[in-house]
C-alpha cells in the first residue's frame with residue numbers, strides 16, 4: 575500500500591485530480607484470491623477497471639479474463655496477439671469468458687473465429703448464437719439470490735432455475751456445446767449465504783440435467799461479487815472462501831470440474847487512490863463546503879453507478895473534524911461527493927484530500943462532462 579507521503583508527492587509532481595494505481599496491491603489481491611480459493615480460476619472482470627496496464631499485470635500473474643464487450647475482449651487479446659495461432663486459440667478457450675448474456679449479432683460474428691466461452695440466458699440468445707457464433711462454447715447464466723448485495727444483478731440477467739435445464743437441452747438440440755453454468759450473487763456481496771445458495775442451486779441443475787440425459791457440463795462459473803474491504807463491517811475474505819470451498823468440495827468433488835470466478839472489485843478496489851485539490855470553499859447554512867477538482871461525473875462516479883461512499887481524508891495530522899459537504903467541479907447539482915464528510919473545517923484553497931479504496935467502478939465510468947477530463951492516471955510498482 576502506498577504511503578500518504580508518496581500520494582502527496584505524486585500529486586505535487588503530476589498535479590490533480592490524480593488517480594494512482596498501485597500494481598503491488600493488484601498482485602497481492604490476486605495472490606490472496608488464489609491462496610484461499612485454490613480450485614477456482616480467477617477471470618478478472620475487465621469492466622471494473624479496463625486500463626491495459628492493469629490487465630497486463632493480471633495477465634502476468636496468470637489471471638484469466640471476463641470481458642463483456644468487443645473492446646474489452648481486445649484489451650485482453652492485446653497481451654497474446656504475438657503468440658503462435660494454436661497457442662493463442664487455446665489460451666482464448668481456456669482464459670476468456672464473454673460474460674455478457676446479451677450480445678449484438680455483430681459481436682457474435684466477430685467472436686466466432688476465436689471460439690470463446692460465452693454466456694446466455696434465454697431462447698432468443700440461443701438462436702442468435704447458433705446463427706452468428708456456432709463455434710462458441712456456452713455457459714448458461716442462472717438467476718440466484720442477490721440478497722443484501724450492494725449492486726443487485728438478478729433482475730436484469732439469469733434464467734430461472736426452473737427453466738434452466740430446458741434452456742440447456744434446447745441449446746444442445748440446436749447443435750451448440752453447453753459447457754456449464756454461471757451465476758452472479760450481486761456485487762459487493764457481504765451476505766455469504768448468497769454464494770452457498772447459488773452453488774446448491776447449481777448442483778441441483780447439474781443433477782437434473784444429468785437425469786434428463788445431458789451430462790456434458792464440466793464448468794461452474796461462480797461469478798463476481800467478492801467484497802472489497804471498504805470498512806470493518808465487511809467480514810474477512812477468508813471466511814467467505816472457507817464457505818465456498820466447503821460447498822464446492824461437497825457438491826462438486828470431481829477434480830475435473832472446472833471452477834471459474836469473475837472477481838472485479840476484489841482485485842482492484844484497494845489498488846486505486848484518488849487525490850484531489852480544494853479549489854473553492856464556502857460556509858452554507860453553517861456547514862463548511864469544499865469544492866474539489868474531481869467529482870460524481872468523474873472518479874467519484876461510483877457514488878451514482880455503484881452506491882459507493884468514498885471516505886476522504888486530509889493530509890494534515892490530528893485535526894478535529896466536522897461534517898462538511900464536498901462538491902465536484904462541475905456546475906451540476908448532482909455533482910456531490912458527500913454532504914457529511916468528516917473533515918477539518920480550516921482547510922485552505924490549494925490543499926489536497928485523498929480517498930483510498932477507489933480502484934473499482936470509479937475511473938472506469940468517468941465522463942468528460944462540463945469540459946472536465948477524467949483524472950490523470952499514474953501507475954506505481956508496475
Ligand SMILES: Cc1ncc(COP(=O)(O)O)c(C=O)c1O
Pocket residue numbers: 619622640673674727758760761762797798799800836837838839840
Ligand atoms: C457478469 C459479471 N461478472 C463479474 C462482474 C464483477 O463483479 P464484482 O466486481 O462484484 O466482482 C460483474 C459486475 O457487474 C458482472 O456483471
